[in-house]
Amino acid sequence: GHILRAMAHQAVDLGHPRHALALADASLEQRRYTRATPRERALLGVVHARSLAAAGRKPEALAALLRAENDLADATTTGEDPGRVWFFGEASLAHETACTLRDLGDLQAAEREFRRSVRTRRTQEFTRTHAVTLGYLGALQARQGALEAACTTWTRALETMDGVQSGRARDTVIHMRRMLTPFRGRGISAVTDLDTRAREVLARVG
Known part of the structure; x- marks a missing residue:
C-alpha cells in the first residue's frame, strides 16, 4: 500500500486529482x-484525505482527516511499526492535514495545523521538511x-535552509x-530584505 500511497501523494502534487484518488483508494x-x-493507517489515511480534497470531496476529506488523527493517537512507540513509517508523527500529520485544509479553502484552520507542525517538528532530524512547512505557512499568511x-x-524558512540541498x-x-x-x-523594507535573501538562497540550494 505504501508504494501506491507515495504515488498518490505525487499525483496530488502534480495536479492530477482523479489519478491521485484512484491510487489512494487502492x-x-x-x-x-x-x-x-495504527501509524501506517494514519499515513495512508492522511494521503487519502489529501487526494479527496484535491478531487473536491470535502466531507469525505474531513472524515478521512479525523480517522487519521485517531489512528495516530493509537500508535505506540514499542517498535511494532515497519521502518518505512518511522518518520511519521504529529508534525508530519499536522503538515499533511494543513495541506488538505488549505486545498479545501479553510486557510485559518490550515494555518493552525502548519503552526502545530512547526511547533512539534524535530528540526535537526527533518530540516528540509521543516523549512518547507515554514514556507507553506508564510504563503498562507500572505494569502490572508x-x-x-509572512515575511x-x-x-x-530561509534561515532553516542553510546547508540544505533540496528541490522542494x-x-x-x-x-x-x-x-x-x-x-x-513599494519601499517595504521587509520585502526588499527578504527578496534579496531569497535570491542568495536560490543561488546555493540544489
Whole structure:
C-alpha cells in the first residue's frame, strides 16, 4: 500500500486529482489497511484525505482527516511499526492535514495545523521538511493579507535552509519570490530584505 500511497501523494502534487484518488483508494484496500499498524493507517489515511480534497470531496476529506488523527493517537512507540513509517508523527500529520485544509479553502484552520507542525517538528532530524512547512505557512499568511507575518515566517524558512540541498526547498523559495512580486518597488523594507535573501538562497540550494 505504501508504494501506491507515495504515488498518490505525487499525483496530488502534480495536479492530477482523479489519478491521485484512484491510487489512494487502492492503497486502502481492505487487507492492506486492516493489517497495518495504527501509524501506517494514519499515513495512508492522511494521503487519502489529501487526494479527496484535491478531487473536491470535502466531507469525505474531513472524515478521512479525523480517522487519521485517531489512528495516530493509537500508535505506540514499542517498535511494532515497519521502518518505512518511522518518520511519521504529529508534525508530519499536522503538515499533511494543513495541506488538505488549505486545498479545501479553510486557510485559518490550515494555518493552525502548519503552526502545530512547526511547533512539534524535530528540526535537526527533518530540516528540509521543516523549512518547507515554514514556507507553506508564510504563503498562507500572505494569502490572508498578513504580509509582515509572512515575511517573518519566510525569513525563518530561509534561515532553516542553510546547508540544505533540496528541490522542494528550491521550489518553496521560487514560490515565495513569486508571491512577493506585487509588493516589490513599494519601499517595504521587509520585502526588499527578504527578496534579496531569497535570491542568495536560490543561488546555493540544489
